[in-house]
Amino acid sequence: MTILLRSLRGTLYRRSLSAISSRAMSSTPLLVKPSELLELTKTGVTILDASWHMPNSPRKGKEEFLLNRIPNAQFLDLDEVATPNELGLKHMMPSARQFADACEYWGIQPSTHVVIYDSHGVFSSPRALFMFKAFGHEKSSVLDGGLPRWEAEGYPVETGPPLTTVKKTDYPEPSLDENAIRSYKQIAHNASLNPTDPISELVLDARPRGRWIGSDPEPRPGLPSGHIPYSRSLPFSTFLQTNKVPGSDATYTTFLPSAALHEKLVSAVGPDNAEKILKGERSVVTSCGSGMTAGVLWLGLRLLGTSKIGLYDESWTGYAARQSSIIDTGEK
Template sequence: MGPLVSTEWLAGSLGAPDLVVLDATYYLPTEGKNGRAEFAAAHIPGARYFDINEVADPDTDLPHMVPSAGRFAKLVGAMGVSNASRIVFYDQIGTTRAPRGWWMFKLFGHEQVAVLDGGLPKWRADGHPVEAGEPAAPTPASFVPDLRAERLAGIGDVKRVVRQGGGGALILDARARGRFDGTAPEPRPGLPSGHMPGAANLPATELMGPDGAFLPPDALRERFAAAGVDGTRPVITSCGTGVTATVLALGLERAGFPEAAVYDGSWTEWASRPETPKVP
């Protein structure tokens, strides 16, 4: 599987014994919806709900940070996911939240994972069925993680890049332009908007077409190039809380660029630390 699968591919693959379909929808506090409730109302047949606030580190105040390898293995094993599983993530919005689940499995060494291009809206628009209610409990499985640490960036890594003043990696921020340049508020109360010195901005939504699916690779390459990606300089993606940063990571892979690292704490961590420089 590549990083993306079509609705036609998924419709033809449903029911395969090794296929696990996971809804990883997460709504911002300002969006006024609950991903689990929306999943219960309508989801792809046979899908299970992947709660990024549960498959997370419980010992930090930062939202939905990457859990330990052991916690991840325990939780996804309880969902019926094994190392032999083929996994397809989708979300109820389009393709802006599901990449978080895709990236987490990639981080823990699982390569047979993809995102449904266009998500549930395109699935329904293409005439495929949905079902309601809670799915049957899956048969537990064993998942053995294999951490790929180069896919994860911490605040220390980002501080080092900022200190280098542009000579190291490119920090690429997926937030809306107003949040990035400080003219629009952050969705979390008390958190200032702005960005890290030297960072570039490419809103995750600009990687999508009108149907919510990813743009073709050549169009993605143009957008990434305009943001400063040249294929030789390492890229660290960031956003508000490490969700849409993974959209950029998936887009880079689709466009044929080297893998990016994702700054998991993202702007929420950076902006809340008194010692970190901010622009403006």
């Protein structure tokens, strides 16, 4: 049975990759390595540090940026380039005007190649990439492995207050892809549908499995754990691999190779759903605690060539905070 299942998964993987190869190809890669970023700095690129840390973490992204960063990088504060929703949640998608103003401040034009990184390796940078892609800035990438990999591979860093003077640009107000974001109303309606209904979307939850089951508490006080009905658990760390920094106990994360990403997707949703997702026959929505690590799943699926992906911006914090929400627990 194990051999047969592996054979089936291998067949589905090859078939899916063949079907989506034309969509997966892009002139701008979704991921770049440190060596590739170094080459880009010779021809012109804007580098953004989008480091973000959990509310209960002592680490502060902007403070660390001033102490240690990739040369000529600028800081993207995902809590500031955002529009709070009716619940006052942070790092929600900004308005088109906010996004354009931020790009102008960073000296970005629509033709500028933007490379985004974070200080974990892969954590918050995919969320920032999602923002750029959702507003149509296709010439944008994530540095796979982020700042820790950049340093581990021996590339220079910059410390102290930034000395680079950035010339403000004009960035036309863009249009948000209406299929990129899901609202609470859409998610609640989707949860009321039979999951076999052709119009239903498959919700993938990036939180740790214990929080999805309801056995572990949420990091935000007063918020119940559990999950959206019919959602599937796919912790964001499942799509990542941990790398050791040579000569140190420090580690950083990078994305798994495509074959391994596919294997993880099949394990979470089953071979049939995985094939439909990769062929664009079933729409999928990523969610997490507050819309941050949902970006990791979004990018992992994009790396597999998936096109029909939305992101639930409020994610579990917004969903569970509403008394009208139906919350499931356990393995169902």
